[in-house]
Amino acid sequence: MPSPSRGSRLDGCQQSLAVLAERLRPWRWLWPPLAFAAGMASFFLVERQQWLGATLALGMLVTWLLLLSENLIARWLTRRGYPPPPRGVTTFIAQMVHQETLFFTLPFLLATTAWSSGQAIFTLLMLGLALPSILDPLYYRLAERYRWLYFAFHAQCVFLVVLVALPTLLHLTTAQSLVMALAAMMIFSLPSLMEWLKPLTPRRWLAMLALLPLLAGAGWLGRIWVPPASLWLSGHALSPAFDERARAPEGGLHLTPEALVDHGLYAYTAIHAPRGLREEIVHEWRHEGRLVDRIPLEIQGGREAGYRAWTHKRRFPARTAGDWRIDVMTSGGQRIGVLRFTVDEEEERATLADGRIRRPAGLPGLDLSRLMARPAPAP
Template identity: 40%
Template sequence: MSFPVFSFPPIIQRLLPKLEPWLPVLAFASGAASFILVDRQAGLAKWIVIAVLAGWIWLLLENVLSKLFTRLTHREVPPVVGRLAVQWVHQESFFFVLPFFYFTTTWNSGQAVFTGLLAIAGLLSIIDPFYLGTLARRKWLLMMYHGLAVFALTLTSLPIIFEMTTGESYYAAIIAVATVSVLTLPGFIKSHPEWQRSHWMAATVALPLLLAIVWWGRYWVPPAGLWLEKSAITTQIYSAEKLPGNRVETVSAEDLHSEGLYAYAAIRAPLGLRETIYYVWLQEGEVIDRIPLAIEGGREEGYRSWTHKLAFPEDAAGEWEVQLLTEHGQMIGVLKFEVE
């Protein structure tokens, strides 16, 4: 049985085209607001994030809700509503997470590629010829686009809502991507009746392979809930103020062996979050030491921590760096110095 299509009141029909261009701006603003509120008004930040997640819940239940609407009102939901809703959810997701990843990205590393990919995906969501043309014609590309949005949003939202560590949220993000892929697979199959069994076998193998790549590539994914407020390599720490002395970029081997060096970092994290981070000392790319430290979130100036390394190799000359890593290998930042 077919029903007439539901029509919006004239005033809403006039407003929708005018509001659509502003949706990415509103999404970016809500993401920036949540980023600022993470450790100042944690409760409000959680509600903003929950509102964004509600869009994905609606998207996953779209068919069920549309049928329920038709049953109750005897009107069909206009096709344009579904199209606009999907596009809006993508815009809201990508532009919401961009402030988080922008500030947590270590830009002189491969993390810049991931954050750049998010920025490009957000930009493409507002370019209708690509979004309504290329994505609509290539369902496999739409599934990957879906997955990237879910992955980034899960990484950002779970530490805020549930005070999960970055490692726990990374596991959850992979599970979320797998779940969304499975839920969207029936529609994908329906749109490709011409595919042979070999195609579906390849697709079946591709999903776990893609998830494995996402897991092993976590070093290049910024930890959206952790970022550096201040960092330094120094020869002195003012313990009472918990502040570093003068920054050091070059040190002689003699001074290094006699006095050692401090690696200092003030790390911002969501209120209530407790996580172990690692100061990993590397000489010419080779790991020399790995020192764990526990941090707590919610401090406006960041959780100030440092390590004092005294034991260095006899031949310590060369390029050094101290990587700050989460327990599961995501990089928070990197400090570099040279030993002459």
């Protein structure tokens, strides 16, 4: 049993925490925009002041560790005869952390989503998840009445913070970060499954153990829908020739079957990555949706305009006419961007590969990097 003095001190701390939470409640509307601003700052400062961006991301992870230890702290206190922290206070803190996570990671998702692909659905769903975190009646109903769904919400937030933070903190590749994010989500899905399958009979324990790898497998199969939170396509071009010394596409050609056979085709991509990150990417050439070639490349992070890489395809199938696309992928299977072109016998209907470097549609890099100081150029 705890001593009376220690118990009274603990009661005093809990009361102070409850008072502080009540005083903060009128100002909680400030938390989501502050978290979004912190995410924006981390997104840009990781390129200019890497230590500051990493510090912001590390702060996110520390906050999560404190939140995830909530149940352990409550049990530890209860076993020693102390009252657990008030449920309303812990839910309020959890809500702030969920808001912090969702709004902190949004800039990374918005900047790296290939909006012409299924990644747009994933990012819009994450935007939708941010809504219940700022609507108190909905959030507290979720926390009190639908605990399994609340824990699933919690696990998804863990997935996002690990996916975004690890490339910044540890320079892990997108594939490594994705695997660790899926592992974290699977672990923190346990409370959701345990709440959903109550009462936990032996048969339901077996069902839960079977569901966990299924969840991880589904997450891995759906990785093409998940934006690579540290990489984005900053420019692309198609051309019949290439200046390798200047690393620049050149020339112009209508993409007819005869032209492709005679000249081949260069696909140029500039891919932005954090300084210090080495990543293998792949150009996947597809004709009418069918994969016909897969060419790996290695990029290095740190160049503001993106690491310039290209592939030159000379061998084409006998029937080249039709719609083509080049999927720019990570080695782990996440899409960075897409290049599309049409091959046709008639020059008027064929794509003109003119070597012009174009920016992809959407918000690559949020298009605000030009407002920031330029980092030292990478080789």
